[in-house]
Amino acid sequence: xxxxxxxxxxxxxxxxxxxxxxxxxxxxxxxxxxxxxxxxxxxxxxxxxxxxxxxxxxxxxxxxxxxxxxxxxxxxxxxxxxxxxxxxxxxxxxxxxxxxxxxxxxxxxxxxxxxxxxxxxxxxxxxxxxxxxxxxxxxxxxxxxxxxxxxxxxxxxxxxxxxxxxxxxxxxxxxxxxxxxxxxxxxxxxxxxxxxxxxxxxxxxxxxxxxxxxxxxxxxxxxxxxxxxxxxxxxxxxxxxxxxxxxxxxxxxxxxxxxxxxxxxxxxxxxxxxxxxxxxxxxxxxxxxxxxxxxxxxxxxxxxxxxxxxxxxxxxxxxxxxxxxxxxxxxxxxxxxxxxxxxxxxxxxxxxxxxxxxxxxxxx
Numbered sequence: 001x002x003x004x005x006x007x008x009x010x011x012x013x014x015x016x017x018x019x020x021x022x023x024x025x026x027x028x029x030x031x032x033x034x035x036x037x038x039x040x041x042x043x044x045x046x047x048x049x050x051x052x053x054x055x056x057x058x059x060x061x062x063x064x065x066x067x068x069x070x071x072x073x074x075x076x077x078x079x080x081x082x083x084x085x086x087x088x089x090x091x092x093x094x095x096x097x098x099x100x101x102x103x104x105x106x107x108x109x110x111x112x113x114x115x116x117x118x119x120x121x122x123x124x125x126x127x128x129x130x131x132x133x134x135x136x137x138x139x140x141x142x143x144x145x146x147x148x149x150x151x152x153x154x155x156x157x158x159x160x161x162x163x164x165x166x167x168x169x170x171x172x173x174x175x176x177x178x179x180x181x182x183x184x185x186x187x188x189x190x191x192x193x194x195x196x197x198x199x200x201x202x203x204x205x206x207x208x209x210x211x212x213x214x215x216x217x218x219x220x221x222x223x224x225x226x227x228x229x230x231x232x233x234x235x236x237x238x239x240x241x242x243x244x245x246x247x248x249x250x251x252x253x254x255x256x257x258x259x260x261x262x263x264x265x266x267x268x269x270x271x272x273x274x275x276x277x278x279x280x281x282x283x284x285x286x287x288x289x290x291x292x293x294x295x296x297x298x299x300x301x302x303x304x305x306x307x308x309x310x311x312x313x314x315x316x317x318x319x320x321x322x323x324x325x326x327x328x329x330x331x332x333x334x335x336x337x338x339x340x341x342x343x344x345x346x347x348x349x350x351x352x353x354x355x356x357x358x359x360x361x362x363x364x
Contacts, residue, residue: 005306008289013303016286017086023279024079028072030272034112035068037265044261048254050155053132060122060262063115064269070108071276077101078283091290098287105280112273119266126258130251134168141210142181157212163257165250166213171227173249178203179210209245218244281307 008016042061045052081098084090137156143149160166167173185192185204196202207228214222222244226232289305296303 004308005304006285006289007302008285008305009302010300013286013289013293014086016282016289017082020082020085020279020282020286021079023282024075024082027075027078027276027279030275031068031071031075033068034071034269034272035065037268038062038064038066038068038115041261041265044258048130048159050152051133051137051159051250051254052129053136055125055129057122057126057129060115060118063111063118064265067108067111067115071112074101074105074108075279078105078279082283082286085286085290092294095291095294098283102280102284102287105276105283109273109276109280112269112276116266116269116273119262119269122262123255123259127251127255130254131168134251134254138168138173138179139177141177141179144181145183157210159250159254160210160212160246163250163253164215164246165248165253166209166246167249168251169249171209171213171243171245171247174209174213175205175207178205180204180206213245215244215246220244 038061041064042058045057045061078101081094081101084094137152140146140149140152141156142153144153182204187193192204195206196204199205206225208225209227211222211224214224223233223236224245227243227245228238230236230238284307285305287305289303292303292305293301
C-alpha cells in the first residue's frame with residue numbers, strides 16, 4: 001500500500017510544478033547562504049589559527065561550503081526539471097532522471113542535517129584545539145627574536161585585549177612560565193639572579209601578567225606585578241579585593257565566542273534542511289503523479305502521487321535484499337531450485353563429430 005497517497009488533477013499538477021520551480025530557485029539562494037555561513041566560520045577560525053592547534057576544526061566549515069555549492073547545482077537542475085514537468089511531453093525526457101535525482105537530493109539533504117548537528121558536537125574538538133594552541137602561544141610569548149614566533153606576543157596581547165581574558169585557563173597560567181624575554185632582564189641585579197637560581201629550570205618566574213591582562217575599566221591603576229604580595233601595594237588584599245585584571249581565561253572566552261557562532265549557524269542549517277526536505281517531498285509527489293499520468297495514458301486526467309509505492313517495512317526489506325544480492329552476482333541461485341542459466345552449458349565436443357559434412361566439390 002502506498003504511503004501518503006494524494007490524488008492530483010491536471011490543474012494541481014501544474015500548480016505543484018510551478019510552485020516547486022519557484023522553491024528550487026529559493027533553494028539556490030539557501031545554498032548560497034549555506035556556503036556563506038561555512039565561509040564565515042572558516043574565516044573566523046583562520047583568524048585565531050595562531051592560537052589553535054591543528055585538528056579537525058575545519059571539517060564543519062568545509063562541509064557547509066561543499067554542501068552549499070552542491071545545493072546551488074542540484075536546485076538549479078531541479079528548477080529546470082520542475083519547469084518542464086508542467087508539460088507531460090517534456091516530462092518524458094526527464095522520466096528516467098527524476099528518481100536518481102531524488103535519491104541524490106535526499107543524500108544531499110542528509111549532509112545538510114549532518115553539518116547542522118556537527119555545529120553542536122564539535123565543541124570538544126574545538127576546546128582541545130584552543131587549549132593546546134593557547135598553551136604553546138603563551139609558552140613562546142617571550143620569543144620575539146625567533147623567526148616564526150616573533151608575532152605571538154602581539155597575537156596574544158591583541159587576543160587578551162579584544163576578548164577581555166588572561167592566560168589559557170586564567171591569569172595564574174602566566175605565573176608558571178617565563179614570559180619576559182632574557183634580553184630585557186638585568187643580569188647585574190641580585191634579585192634577578194636569585195630568582196633564576198631559585199628555579200630548577202633556571203627560568204625567571206614572577207607572580208605577574210602582561211599589560212594586556214589589565215582591565216581598563218578598573219578605577220585603580222593596574223596591578224600586574226606581585227599580584228599575590230599584599231605588602232607590595234598600598235591598601236591591597238589579594239584574597240578579598242577584586243583584581244583589576246581579566247580573570248576569565250582566553251580558552252573559555254574563545255570557546256564561548258565560537259559556540260555562539262556555531263549555534264546560530266546550526267539553527268540556520270537546520271531551517272535550510274527542513275526547507276530542502278519539504279521541496280524534496282514536493283518533487284517526489286510530482287514525479288510519481290506525472291509517472292502515473294503517462295501509465296494511464298490520459299494526460300488530462302487524474303493521477304495518484306505518493307512518497308513510497310509500498311509501506312516503509314516492505315520498502316526497507318526490498319532495499320536490504322538488493323544490497324545483500326549485490327555481492328552474489330556470480331553465485332549460483334538456489335532459490336526455488338532455479339539454477340543460473342550460465343551453468344550446465346553443454347561442453348564442446350572435441351572428439352569425433354557425428355555431423356555429416358558436405359565436401360566442397362573440386363573445381364575442374
